[in-house]
Amino acid sequence: MSVKLQSIALGFLSRISPTKKLAIWLMLVVSTLVVGGVQWQSGAKIQTDILAMLPKVSESPLTQRAMAAVEQQLANRLYIGVIAADKSEAVNSASLLMQQLKTHSAAVFTDVASADISQAQALNAFYFPYRFNLLTDRQQQQLSQQQWPQLTQASLQKLYSAFGYANSGLISQDPLLLYPDNLLALAPKQALSVQNGVLLSTLPQNNSHTSPKYIAIVMAKGLQSAFSPNAQQQQLAALEQAMSAVTADNAEVSFIKAGALFHAAAATDNAKQEVSSIGLISLVGVIALVWLAFRSVMPLTIAIITLSSSLLFAIVLTLLVFGELHLLTLVFGTSLIGIAIDYCFHFYCERLNNPSLDANQASLTILPAISLALVTSIVAYGSLGLAPFPGMQQVAIFCAAGLIGAYLTLVFAYPKLACAKLKDSQHLLDIADRYQNFMLKRVMPSSRLTSSIWLLVGMTFTAMGLNQLRSDDDIRQLQHTPTAIQQQEDSLRTVLSGGTDNQFLLVHANSEEALKLQLEQLEPLLESAAKQQLIGNHFSLSRFLPSEKTQASNYLLQQQIYLDNLTEILARLGIEESIAQPLVDEYHAANGRYIEANTFINSAAGQQLAPLWLIPEQGSDYGAIVMLGGIKQLDKLSTLFSNNPNVQLIDKVGEISKLMSHYRQLTLALLVIALIAALAIFTLRFGIKLAIIVVCVPAFSALLTLSALGLLQAPLTLFHALALILVFGIGIDYSLFFAEAKQQTRGVMMAVLMSATSTLLAFGLLAFSQTPAISAFGLTLLIGISFTFLLSPFIQIFTRKTAEC
């Protein structure tokens, strides 16, 4: 049936003149351009957010909101440490830096601050009216045990101290001076002091002999995402300008920086550098290759036309389906160049091998092989698209569309465009021929003994390799950070005493009070976790939002002060009696007036903490985020909360790593499916025996690649698996070209030689990239294509034999 279909198609295509074909192709290109233009006008864009590429974590809406809130808090922040030998120099330079950042003409930063004094006033202003509801643990104990001598004595001591905070204003409103301790209890322990509104610390020195240095901290938030290349440039420029203004004022000052911006900028720099080094080498290599083969620039022009139209189809169709194009799709998707260019090489090698054919005839001759190659490649990529992973679906659509574009170019544009006569350059054809003969005659085992030895070597290699093959799906491994940036970040982390991890606790309950109670119950648990060194620190709203139950009990305890014993207390402290009545009135007025979450997060004091409190939406629970820092043992930590259905440990990095692992396995499984699908398609055309052989070469290549990765101790990731699919796809093409060519394989061998070399130049070199994901992709292609190339001549033996019989 397929043969019949083929002859109909061939008959149809052979009747159309090359000029008409070109017209068809031009129409296709123009209409695609129009569709693309319409897409672009209607707001299609290139997505740069890496998270959009990753699969959606299937979490409850509340969890998703919590994740978004935490991300929002952590993203786009940057920290700058201003280092000087003298305290006041550090403080002054930091103030200057802040002023520079705030007044920069293009406002790229917001929330430029160090110590925020107005915030402190806001907290004091918020909590003071609620002081009758606030007591520390120790105060609760003293009041419930009626330890009046201790309570009054403690107050008296503060009154006598000239260096403390006791003064007329406070005493008249809080005679036992209980409020300051409560306010201080809100502050987490940390090592920073404040001078002139600037956070200040000493810088830890590696060398005890050097004089101590001081570091002042400045914080800022980028208005736009640090991952947007434009915003990145603007922010870096603004920062650079501000810092040089500071160094112009005081040359002794130095800086350390931390924040996503610097990681992102380093990645951009790295990419640029690699594009210019690796990119240049591969471009020069490919041009040299084409020149060597055909001694003409025409094939190169044709190759560029093929690739351009291929990319055009790919981009427009992806935009049509997804409405956006992810930058990573573009990066991985360009690997289809490796296949698209094969079509071009195959065409030219055929012409070189059969100089009697014109362009139209040559395109018709290779049509069956190319069509079959297209179908199998689309099937292979289509299987990628089955994964519920937005990134992989995009790559699948992108590559499939790109290949169709290249195919259509070959069928319709080549007959007219590539009709120029080729120089009769048999040079590379001869090399390919000699190579093939060498492989077949010398390397091919001639006796049973040598074949057994080869088999044994192969099996040992595979066994050892597969045995050592490990996987590592931790997405943090995928991030490459230059040591200089990491060191600065580590120093700042030390100064800022620890920090926050990406993991956090989400506590939820069906009412505000229930949630507050949950948070209160969590507190001792987290404190013991800190004692056991499971975590370094934690930050909960609990101390800011005590439960109504606690507030009511504190209010009741203070009744003893304001209603039962006020006269004695005032007498003991020597305070004027006139303050008694206003105090009693105030106490009564405060009855039933509780600190509520809503009031707090909408106040000037609570605004900054608002992201940690999640108000119910669409019938969800109330939620609160508890931030964790310095997590040492995540597994042990998670068991602490496993019994409590109201507390969840959210670990997005872990979740994504798990998903990556899942999709790595899925991709490898899809590889097997693609293999079976290819086998089925080939059986229709070649019969089962030849089909098995055609599939065997790429399958063995994949297996050997995996083994080699194992021996190289490269832990397997999703990106290795993705590259393996490509290796398989290219391998299938090679086999197919051989199988279709039957006897005349000189041209095929050269096409394969050129295709393999160009793929190695274009993608194999990516193995030397600094970015782990790209390097993994490149390394797999490097090894995989090499094996495929080495194995490909052997197909011919079988194809010949099978064709003969």
Place this chain on the structure above:
Amino acid sequence: MRLMLLKRACQQLILLTTLLLASSASFGADNQTDFTTLFSQQASSAELEQLTQQLSPSPQAKGLFTQHRYLKVLKKPLLSHGNFVFSKQLGIVWQQQSPFSSTLILQAGKLTQIDSQGQIQVTQAQQSASTSQLSQLMPTLLNALLSGDLQTLQQHFKLSIHSATSNNPQWQLGLTPIDPMVQKAMPRLVLSGETHIQTLILFSDNQDRSRIEFSELVEQPLTEQDKARFSPAIADILRETQ
């Protein structure tokens, strides 16, 4: 490190102890001496140089103090007596002996308080935000005040001076804190003396004030017993034997 931005809100609480002073109600003017003329006179470097010479600062000192605290809401001023030991290297021991005993040991980055029940409370400035303002600033200031280290004082205060004259050997030094937070809590300080410092007056915004008089100042090197007082456990034993 990213928790910092949330913590930031709370870090500011360090300042609150001092802010409370500022936020409380003002009371009527007191009958204290008016230092307006003093604070209107910006100190020149020559005057400060002269003062340094007059003071002949010593790296250590000990003596007695008498403190009057005038608080508007109290029926009568709080009068207390005690002694102090000061060493440029070790810090300050500030021991109140009457009407009840309590000790404050201010050392670099560390504040030790011993209350009348003998309970010791140690706060490391590096650990607790609450002590930062008090324990980091006060030792530096007292150190500088007691040793007459005008350079350090100039880093933290605007200085004004009423120099000694031939018929009045007493000088007065007015100090206005530079840090706005400290200024809110303690808008003005006045230090006066002749060859030694004699009086320190601390004003607070709401017309409360403290007047500390120093006496029996000894500037000889400290004895081992004096030095031992910087170690809280021993200070505590000493306190109990007294």
